[in-house]
Amino acid sequence: FTAQKVLPASVPLYYWDIGLSGGSAAKVKEWCRCVYRKYPFNKYPSFQRKVMVAHAWKVAMIRDALKEYQYIMWADSSIRFYGPSPAPLQPLALRYGIVGMETQGPIPPWTNWRTFKYLKVNQSHYENASVIASGAIFIERRQSADLIEKWMACAIEENCIWPEKSGRWTKNGKIAHRDDQSVISIFLYDKHNQSSPYLQDKLVNRVLTVQRGGWQKPPRRCKRKT
Template identity: 25%
Template sequence: MTRIYLHVYPDSDLFKDYEDEKLKGNYTNDIKNDKYEGYEDEETDEDLTNDILPTIITGASKNHFCPLKSFLYSIHETIKESQTKTRIIVYDLGLSNKQSEELSDLQNKGYLTKVELFDWSKYPSFWNISIARGEYAWKPGMIYEISQKYPGVIIWLDSGTKVEENFFRNVNKFLDESNGFVSPSSPGLMINWTHPGIYDYFNDDHTKYDNLPNCNGASIAFDTKRTQSLIDSWYECALDKDCIAPPGSSRANHRQDQTLLTYLAAREGRICDQDRGYFGFHIHDDSNCKKEIKQYESEHNNLKEH
């Protein structure tokens, strides 16, 4: 059984709703821990302890619920076609009550297994997504959490990502080819998207990395048996703002979680030099989510439009 964890990833304007005056301040105040009471998942002890099968992670906030819903429909069909079973857990990062109810309805219909709420109180205040989107530091934190609970193959996919069935059929082959770490290249080189503060922090020489390709933060796969130390380093750095977002860095010259992961991977000789097409990833593919949802629900009688 493939485990799928869904986080809502703040791509582009994903968290713009949290940057208006109504939502300034303590983001966690908007989250009720009892939102999903009464919805029990049907996983067995075997499901929870099986570390052979992959765990998929993705995510969305209330202004990104449309891509999340489209993702759930798409990944459900893709995994079914690839003849793998799934275990899906969705992290709610601030959905409305209505959206939470809809997510619970999808849970009852088998599109996800369980909904989780991220415990922001355990982490540094700069992770608050209403301020500079939390420097995206919460993302390695979430992946680290899952690596502790469910070691094995872990796959992060943004909710705007579509995946071809070939990826699920060949994920172990891809991981074997790349020593346990898969991420397609993203535009530019490290010199373009790595603030020099990263190299100062680690006392490293930037010239060793300047011409290497960037990894892609929208789609990542780990085999924790071979990459737990990489996940640990990524997480530990994310706890320190000076590491993940050095003074003077911004989205104009740095890519926070993605930049840090690219550097840490490259330092270990893990280079992201394959394009997305090789793995079957289609990122930022969410502009037509409303149309896709309407079409899918019209073809499936057990679903209704909300």
């Protein structure tokens, strides 16, 4: 609902279905400005469906959207918009490829060491590297092209994006790992020579917030032509 209310009417809102029932999917298709897409799990490795928490599907969705648009924004279901327009973030995305806000870091405590090994990078190089919150990122097609391709290459390899012993937290024999978020944070830090100009918390926080749980007004529905 907040995306419908705040974002300009010219901005299409894509909703990706990764497991809705037929009835729920039908309701989504009635939402105003909503472009419904069902994720084609059959085109990708089976682990993407089996290990949904790895968010490997998210990277493919972003890549496909960038084939259609120069600028896109990925927003998890927990994102709430309250204005103003995110337009000021466009020139920053054009400059850095991907722009977002910082979340809990640095990278190593939240990344399975096997991912560093798979990517053939030295874990110690990221001890001071911030983590980008991949649940809300602004992306420009050309500047992000190399990042997206590397991100996608990792997303189709379970040993890269969700290696053995990965978990949400370090406990019960699991290693804290933030899957797609860990990987793109590594790539961004390297692309920008061990700096983080792509973290624009002040601007991003003027546009949106994260809200998990609680009641949310449902999206507006529009009548469909019959």
